[in-house]
Amino acid sequence: xxxxxxxxxxxxxxxxxxxxxxxxxxxxxxxxxxxxxxxxxxxxxxxxxxxxxxxxxxxxxxxxxxxxxxxxxxxxxxxxxxxxxxxxxxxxxxxxxxxxxxxxxxxxxxxxxxxxxxxxxxxxxxxxxxxxxxxxxxxxxxxxxxxxxxxxxxxxxxxxxxxxxxxxxxxxxxxxxxxxxxxxxxxxxxxxxxxxxxxxxxxxxxxxxxxxxxxxxxxxxxxxxxxxxxxxxxxxxxxxxxxxxxxxxxxxxxxxxxxxxxxxxxxxxxxx
Amino acid sequence: xxxxxxxxxxxxxxxxxxxxxxxxxxxxxxxxxxxxxxxxxxxxxxxxxxxxxxxxxxxxxxxxxxxxxxxxxxxxxxxxxxxxxxxxxxxxxxxxxxxxxxxxxxxxxxxxxxxxxxxxxxxxxxxxxxxxxxxxxxxxxxxxxxxxxxxxxxxxxxxxxxxxxxxxxxxxxxxxxxxxxxxxxxxxxxxxxxxxxxxxxxxxxxxxxxxxxxxxxxxxxxxxxxxxxxxxxxxxxxxxxxxxxxxxxxxxxxx
Numbered sequence: 001x002x003x004x005x006x007x008x009x010x011x012x013x014x015x016x017x018x019x020x021x022x023x024x025x026x027x028x029x030x031x032x033x034x035x036x037x038x039x040x041x042x043x044x045x046x047x048x049x050x051x052x053x054x055x056x057x058x059x060x061x062x063x064x065x066x067x068x069x070x071x072x073x074x075x076x077x078x079x080x081x082x083x084x085x086x087x088x089x090x091x092x093x094x095x096x097x098x099x100x101x102x103x104x105x106x107x108x109x110x111x112x113x114x115x116x117x118x119x120x121x122x123x124x125x126x127x128x129x130x131x132x133x134x135x136x137x138x139x140x141x142x143x144x145x146x147x148x149x150x151x152x153x154x155x156x157x158x159x160x161x162x163x164x165x166x167x168x169x170x171x172x173x174x175x176x177x178x179x180x181x182x183x184x185x186x187x188x189x190x191x192x193x194x195x196x197x198x199x200x201x202x203x204x205x206x207x208x209x210x211x212x213x214x215x216x217x218x219x220x221x222x223x224x225x226x227x228x229x230x231x232x233x234x235x236x237x238x239x240x241x242x243x244x245x246x247x248x249x250x251x252x253x254x255x256x257x258x259x260x261x262x263x264x265x266x267x268x269x270x271x272x
Numbered sequence: 273x274x275x276x277x278x279x280x281x282x283x284x285x286x287x288x289x290x291x292x293x294x295x296x297x298x299x300x301x302x303x304x305x306x307x308x309x310x311x312x313x314x315x316x317x318x319x320x321x322x323x324x325x326x327x328x329x330x331x332x333x334x335x336x337x338x339x340x341x342x343x344x345x346x347x348x349x350x351x352x353x354x355x356x357x358x359x360x361x362x363x364x365x366x367x368x369x370x371x372x373x374x375x376x377x378x379x380x381x382x383x384x385x386x387x388x389x390x391x392x393x394x395x396x397x398x399x400x401x402x403x404x405x406x407x408x409x410x411x412x413x414x415x416x417x418x419x420x421x422x423x424x425x426x427x428x429x430x431x432x433x434x435x436x437x438x439x440x441x442x443x444x445x446x447x448x449x450x451x452x453x454x455x456x457x458x459x460x461x462x463x464x465x466x467x468x469x470x471x472x473x474x475x476x477x478x479x480x481x482x483x484x485x486x487x488x489x490x491x492x493x494x495x496x497x498x499x500x501x502x503x504x505x506x507x508x509x510x511x512x513x514x515x516x517x518x519x520x521x522x523x524x525x526x527x
Contacts, residue, residue, distance in 0.1 A: 136385060143384035144377050144399070147363070151371045154360035161320065161354075163346035163375035163442060172381060 006123055007191075012231040013126030014188050019211040019223030020133045021180025024140075026217050028173040029153040030079065034091030035181045035208045037098035040200035042068040042182025043189040044102060047114055050190070057120040057190060061129075065182040071098075072178020076171035083156075095205045102197040113196025121191040129187065130224075133180055137220040149173060181208075214255060216262020225263050229255075273298040273477045274319070274350075274446055279328030281311070281318050281501075288314045289501045292328070296446070296494075301468060301478045303488040303509075306498035307521065312481040313355055315498070316448050320352050321345040332446065347375050351444035353435040355451045355481070361424030365415055365434050368423050369406035372441025377402055409437040413467060428455045436467065440476070447471060449480040453487050465491050489513065497521065 022035050042064040049060030075094050079087055103111055140146040148169055151159040160166050189195045207230070215226025233251065237244045255263065276294035280287070289311045296302045304312050317323040319330050321342040329338045332348055340348070351372075360368050377398050379387075387399065410416050413433040418426060423434060432452055439447055449468075453461050461484060468491050472478055482488050488495060489509045496506040499521040505512050512518055 139387070140381065140384045143387060144374065144379045144402075145381050145384050147367060147371050148374060150363055150367075151360050154362055155358050157322065157342075158354065158358035158360065159371070160342040161322070161346060161352055161358075162371050162438070163343045164371075165343050176381065 008231065008235050010121060010123055010126050010191050012227060013123065013130050014121075014184055014191065015208075015211060015227040015231050016130040016224055017126070017133060017187060018181060018184040018208045019215065019227045020130065020137060020220065021177050021184060022208050022212050023137065023177075023217065023220060023223045024180070025174045025177040026212060027153060028149045028170055029083065029156070030170060030174060031084070031088050031209075032091040032174075032177070033088045033202070033205045033209055034075070034093070034095035034098075035177075036200045036202065036204035037091075037095035038068045038072060038178040038181035039185035039188065039204065039208075040098050040102060040195075040197070041071050041178075042185030043195050043200065044108055044114070044185075045182070046186030047117055047189045047195060048108075050120065051114065051117055057125070057186070061183055061186040064186040065179045068182025068185070069175045069179035072175040072181075073171055075178075076174035077167075079174060080167055080170055092202065092205070095200075095202060099197045099201050102200075109196070111196060111198075113194060115194045117189055117193045117195070119190060119193060121187045126187055126191075129183055133183075134220060134224065141220070145169070210252075214252065214263060216259075216264040218262065219264055222262050222264045229263070273300075273333060274479065275329075275331040275334075276315075276319065277329045277331075279315070279318060279330065280326045281314055281323065282326045287501055289318070289325075292498070292501070292503055294496055294503070294506075296477060296479055298477055299472065299475070300493040301472055301480070301491055303492035303495045304479065304481045304498060305483070305485070305488055305495060309500075310498040311501040312498055313450055314501075316352060316450050316481060319345075320350060320448065343375075346442055346444075349445040350448065351439035351442045351446075352448040353432070353439050353450055353452060355454065357428070357431045357435060359423040359426075359431055359434060359438070362422065364420050364422055365410060365426065365437075366403070366406050366419040368434055369409050369437050369441050370402050372409075372438035373402045373405060375442045406437075406441060409440050410434075412440070412470070413437045414463070429460050432456075433467075436471075440471070444476060446477045446479065449478065449482075451481055451483060453482055453484040456484075461487050 022032060025032055045067045046060040046064035049055045049063050050057055079090055082090060102108055108114055148164045151164060152166060152169055156166060211226040211230050212223050214229060215222035234244060234248050237247050240247050274296040276292060279289055279292040281289040292315060306312055318325045321340045324339050329336060332350060337345055337348055360371060410419055413436050415430060415433055418430060426434060453464055465487060468478055492509055495509050495512040497504050497512060497518045504521055505515045505518045
């Protein structure tokens with residue numbers, strides 16, 4: 001396999017990790033447009049561990065993921081009382097706060113970022129992390145907590161009347177989602193080899209969101225399919241040269257028109 | 273069983289409930305009736321923690337549960353159905369009832385990861401018990417054959433029955449039914465009458481809010497009448513039916 005395609009596949013794996021991490025809070029009815037912020041926290045913390053402290057990547061990823069999860073729990077609490085468009089605005093605000101924090105934080109190089117990161121993210125490692133996350137989501141489905149998550153997504157009032165502790169379920173889902181985004185950020189940093197705040201802005205959050213929505217939120221395979229389309233399609237469209245992103249955008253609009261509930265939408269949802 | 277004392281609820285300038293007293297005897301069927309806007313559903317919402325009370329107290333078996341969050345009220349032993357059906361529409365009937373077992377089961381994200389592989393065919397212990405109990409409850413409410421149907425695809429009457437099964441899944445000691453007969457034909461109301469009797473025989477105390485006067489008169493031991501947020505009468509159905517204040521407020525308009 002050429003290094004070009006290997007690199008593309010690593011990006012595919014990273015995008016899958018990020019999309020799966022957003023899928024969990026979305027499956028509890030919490031839309032987030034701030035996942036780039038958690039990704040940034042994971043990326044910076046992991047890089048500090050590996051590049052400055054000389055730790056191996058897995059240890060760095062663990063710390064980066066945990067710090068991101070902590071931030072997720074902190075954002076999760078104020079996010080409890082609000083939903084829909086207001087939650088999106090709150091998470092967008094969080095993403096911006098993180099970006100601007102790193103833009104002004106001197107130890108991490110402010111706007112000039114951190115360079116000289118070792119290339120430690122390999123295709124097998126990315127595949128492993130993505131597969132583990134997918135396996136976790138599969139295990140949640142059909143379990144007591146998985147049913148509670150779906151119930152919360154369907155109707156919070158009824159779920160609470162069934163004895164589901166909304167605070168605990170929603171904050172945990174949000175924190176676990178942030179953990180996944182942190183892992184994705186750490187993996188990303190050790191493949192991009194250079195990070196600066198601009199890479200984790202609103203556009204990144206929107207891209208992760210797009211991947212999940214494009215794939216469909218009805219099943220955990222949706223984010224995987226979405227990541228494949230968003231990562232591979234622009235590469236496959238290189239033959240149209242400078243029209244590439246125009247054609248890509250047109251295809252996304254077509255998807256939205258023809259499959260409004262996502263590429264993997266269950267039929268009954270589309271009919272409802 | 274349930275002691276509601278001087279309960280009041282105010283929404284801004286609107287007094288929805290004023291000094292409501294309600295004493296539900298263990299093992300009884302207690303109906304709360306009243307014209308539209310009398311505050312019946314508000315009363316349910318305050319008892320179950322969906323809304324906080326402005327004043328007064330709610331106690332279940334001597335334990336003060338005033339202002340408790342809805343999930344804690346369910347843990348304490350009160351289950352309810354909703355007037356505007358609130359099922360999990362994207363889940364099937366069986367799954368809806370299984371969610372109702374939430375308070376009687378344990379296990380979060382970690383437990384989900386370590387449970388045995390192989391899906392529902394290799395379930396053991398609690399999860400198998402949850403599924404078995406959910407099927408039993410579906411049979412009880414006459415939905416045994418609809419287990420795999422999406423809740424949103426059931427008829428309104430089936431949805432109301434599913435709400436009853438889902439509420440019973442928490443093994444409540446007190447069941448609150450909010451207009452369970454809404455939209456039912458006379459034959460279906462008779463089925464509901466039988467169902468409520470069966471629930472009572474199983475040892476669950478029932479409080480129901482209902483518009484259907486004939487069902488209320490047949491099934492309940494005690495009737496409390498609300499009008500404009502106040503209790504205007506309470507007692508056995510026959511006596512309440514003859515109470516002139518009740519006739520004026522409510523039954524008079526129906527008859």
